Amino acid sequence: MSEKPVGLKMEKLLFVFIMFVVVTGLALSRNTEYDSSLVSEHQSLMGQKRDMQDQIVQLTDRLKEVEKMKKHYPEVNFLSYKDRKRILNSNRLFLSRSIPSSRLITYHPSLQVTGGAGFVGSHLVDALMIQGHEVTVADNFFTGRKRNVEHWLGHENFELLNHDIVNPLYLEVDQIYHLASPASPPNYMYNPIKTIKTNTIGTINMLGLAKRVKARFLMASTSEIYGDPEVHPQQEDYWGNVNPIGPRACYDEAKRVAETMCYAYGKQDRVEIRVARIFNTFGPRMHMNDGRVVSNFILQALQNEPITVYGDGEQTRSFQYVTDLVDGLMNLMNSNCTLPVNIGNPDEHTINDFAQIIKRLVGGESEIVHKPAVEDDPHRRRPDITRAKQLISWEPKVPMMFGINKTIEYFHQEINRKKHSERNIWLPEYTLKSYDKL
Numbered sequence: 001m002s003e004k005p006v007g008l009k010m011e012k013l014l015f016v017f018i019m020f021v022v023v024t025g026l027a028l029s030r031n032t033e034y035d036s037s038l039v040s041e042h043q044s045l046m047g048q049k050r051d052m053q054d055q056i057v058q059l060t061d062r063l064k065e066v067e068k069m070k071k072h073y074p075e076v077n078f079l080s081y082k083d084r085k086r087i088l089n090s091n092r093l094f095l096s097r098s099i100p101s102s103r104l105i106t107y108h109p110s111l112q113v114t115g116g117a118g119f120v121g122s123h124l125v126d127a128l129m130i131q132g133h134e135v136t137v138a139d140n141f142f143t144g145r146k147r148n149v150e151h152w153l154g155h156e157n158f159e160l161l162n163h164d165i166v167n168p169l170y171l172e173v174d175q176i177y178h179l180a181s182p183a184s185p186p187n188y189m190y191n192p193i194k195t196i197k198t199n200t201i202g203t204i205n206m207l208g209l210a211k212r213v214k215a216r217f218l219m220a221s222t223s224e225i226y227g228d229p230e231v232h233p234q235q236e237d238y239w240g241n242v243n244p245i246g247p248r249a250c251y252d253e254a255k256r257v258a259e260t261m262c263y264a265y266g267k268q269d270r271v272e273i274r275v276a277r278i279f280n281t282f283g284p285r286m287h288m289n290d291g292r293v294v295s296n297f298i299l300q301a302l303q304n305e306p307i308t309v310y311g312d313g314e315q316t317r318s319f320q321y322v323t324d325l326v327d328g329l330m331n332l333m334n335s336n337c338t339l340p341v342n343i344g345n346p347d348e349h350t351i352n353d354f355a356q357i358i359k360r361l362v363g364g365e366s367e368i369v370h371k372p373a374v375e376d377d378p379h380r381r382r383p384d385i386t387r388a389k390q391l392i393s394w395e396p397k398v399p400m401m402f403g404i405n406k407t408i409e410y411f412h413q414e415i416n417r418k419k420h421s422e423r424n425i426w427l428p429e430y431t432l433k434s435y436d437k438l
């Protein structure tokens with residue numbers, strides 16, 4: 001056996017040692033890299049976690065805000081589809097070839113209130129909604145306001161259409177409350193032609209709709225059809241005393257012809273009609289610029305301005321609170337009575353008395369002043385409500401002082417509004433309890 005030289009052995013040993021060092025070094029360096037990549041991965045995960053936690057906090061805050069904004073509707077009665085008299089044939093409108101498809105409205109409410117965003121209309125909407133009906137409002141916002149029905153927007157039983165009834169409207173309804181028209185003398189005199197069109201063409205359109213879908217139709221007529229009455233109190237069979245070319249004629253005569261059209265459709269086309277002759281009415285949600293005596297006097301007294309009595313103030317009016325009127329309209333609609341019915345409170349006052357009452361209830365420094373008399377202003381007005389009592393079991397319940405105080409409260413809030421966000425939404429005065437009998 002040949003002996004390897006020592007130098008060669010040493011070389012080998014050195015080589016093995018170097019290899020050992022190199023391999024170990026490599027292995028060690030790989031471990032370190034592995035560890036550092038784990039650390040950076042961990043750090044990035046922690047970063048993501050923090051981001052997500054921030055996002056969760058932000059989302060939770062937003063959810064809380066949304067919860068705050070969530071609409072809470074007044075509680076409404078639940079009526080089955082059967083009780084709602086809902087029309088079930090959802091294709092019925094589409095089968096009619098005479099209706100342009102752009103005009104088709106594909107849902108099927110059971111009640112329609114024209115002028116439903118107005119003062120009286122919006123209170124009626126409240127009552128019908130709380131009873132559990134599906135209500136469609138058609139309003140052109142000439143004197144109505146979205147705010148009056150804002151508390152129902154988005155409710156599944158409610159629909160609001162920006163629609164002027166001077167144009168035809170096609171939808172499927174069981175009952176039509178036709179209230180659309182300016183009602184305050186300054187408003188209806190401001191645009192007499194529009195007032196005439198709304199009450200004539202608009203009424204024809206709505207009667208046409210009632211005829212097509214076999215809906216019952218209630219016409220909101222007025223005590224003004226009696227004109228400056230020569231009979232006192234006014235019974236429904238009094239024919240009235242109207243100046244056909246005076247400044248009030250656009251309203252008085254248009255409402256008279258609207259009544260005539262109702263009875264013509266009733267006779268010729270068997271439309272089920274109801275006619276309410278509405279006497280002076282007041283309450284919350286009257287417009288600040290309404291111009292009628294109740295809102296004028298309250299606003300003047302609240303702002304310490306002179307209370308303006310037109311003429312000698314010895315003319316009389318009988319004032320009803322709006323919820324009484326709404327009850328009367330619904331009683332009439334659901335009765336068998338096809339005769340015109342006075343809906344008003346026979347509690348009669350001179351305008352001078354009325355100015356004193358408002359001044360006393362509001363307080364303040366206002367003086368009562370007299371302004372020139374209004375042309376053709378009726379001298380006396382008081383409803384005879386015998387027919388309403390007998391045929392629709394209705395009479396007013398709300399004492400005038402109670403109603404006036406509520407109206408003062410409303411106008412007080414209204415004049416103290418400083419920002420648009422202060423909505424002054426007058427919530428429904430009806431609750432489910434009002435309809436215990438349902």
Ligand SMILES: O=c1ccn([C@@H]2O[C@H](COP(=O)(O)OP(=O)(O)O[C@H]3OC[C@@H](O)[C@H](O)[C@H]3O)[C@@H](O)[C@H]2O)c(=O)[nH]1
Nearest residue numbers: 183185222223279280292293296308309310315374377
């Ligand atoms: O600031 C005012 C406003 C009105 N008045 C008087 O108060 C009386 C009532 O006037 P309103 O304007 O409130 O109402 P009117 O009775 O003239 O008409 C009303 O009648 C019944 C409804 O159908 C209508 O809402 C409306 O036409 C009138 O004699 C009027 O001249 C004032 O003395 N001062």
